[in-house]
Amino acid sequence: MPTPRLTPQQDRAWSLLIGVMTWLPAELDAHLDRAAGLSHAEYQVLRWLSLSEDREVHMTRLAATASVTPSHLSRIVARLEKRELLTRSNDPTDARRTLARLTAAGARVVEEVEPGYAAEVRRLVFEHLDPGQAEQLEGIAEALLTPLRSDCVGLLPPRALRPSDIS
Amino acid sequence: MPTPRLTPQQDRAWSLLIGVMTWLPAELDAHLDRAAGLSHAEYQVLRWLSLSEDREVHMTRLAATASVTPSHLSRIVARLEKRELLTRSNDPTDARRTLARLTAAGARVVEEVEPGYAAEVRRLVFEHLDPGQAEQLEGIAEALLTPLRSDCVGLLPPRALRPSDIS
DNA sequence: AGGCCATGCTTGCCGCGGCAAATGATCGTA
DNA sequence: TACGATCATTTGCCGCGGCAAGCATGGCCT
Secondary structure: OOOOEEEEEEHHHHHHHHHHHHHHHHHHHHHHHHHHHHOOHHHHHHHHHHHOOEEEEHHHHHHHHHHHHHHHHHHHHHHHHHHOOOEEEOOOOOOEEEEEEEEHHHHHHHHHHHHHHHHHHHOOOOOHHOHHHHHHHHHHHHHHHHHHHHHHHOOOOOOOOOOHOOO | OOOOOOOOOHHHHHHHHHHHHHHHHHHHHHHHHHHHHOHHHHHHHHHHHHHHHEEEEHHHHHHHHHHHHHHHHHHHHHHHOOOOOOOEEEEEOOOOOEEEEEHHHHHHHHHHHHHHHHHHHHHHHHHHOHHHHHHHHHHEEEEEEEHHHHHHHHOOOOOOHHHHHHH
């Protein structure tokens, strides 16, 4: 058991981070609900589906990329299937798996929602950070998420080469 | 309408941040539930109460510091009152307000839980960051939270002077 | 083949927490 | 003082999502 308490600096950073983790998702949830009647988690599912080969992924992988638990994903997919934004089918190569596939209507919804969503992320996050901080944020988030969920970090697009990597 | 989409770097940073915002609170919730049968929000309420003058604060201010909505706080305080970890009374200076005050039992719970909680925050967050990143995190979190919730940033202990501020 | 554990997904149960309406108190103004 | 606007808090309603149990199916070993 090394240090017993947080340093004042850590304490302050942590308190601020709690605020961000509480209010930032709430804000995006509200935006997406207004824009398309979707929760943030539902939108993440649609978005990752739309980025996948053939717009089709099996549940486990989709859960990892969209940051939801398997049981949560199951309910999300059930809701979205009812709205005909995606369909479920069996994976022919492994009958245990379920494949989720985006429908044309689902793809349309993603296209319609995406610009406003990106604008919202910019307005709430990147407008307030200079380019250096944006890069720091990437490094910090990766450092925190990797030990927390080693499975999902590897599924993201790899870190791009940037000028600062060369020096 | 400036830039239409996120840059690849922003996109990756944002995806990682979503993961952190999803899984980090979940992990602490689970720890606190195991340790004391408390949710993370409930613990924040107790903790900020314990740091307040006379262990007594009115609801609005408590909601701001503990990062919960007023209605959420109302239910949290009702639960904690039932467990006799705090009491509610009327503010004599303004009858609209409710004062929450930590009981001796509540103070004991905070004392018991705090070291393990701090250890958990260190294990999940600060162990994975070098001192520079911890400081960057403070700056980034403050930059994001201030426009989001201008009211609560000011209630935190002020930013400490550090060597890097002098140079 | 048959037994056994691991894997993938779903579901019952239930508590948490958001929104908006309701209640009660205070303040500003005439 | 009387009245309307605002503030502080609570509550009804209801959907979301966690956990753990359930139910296939696949993989492995003998």
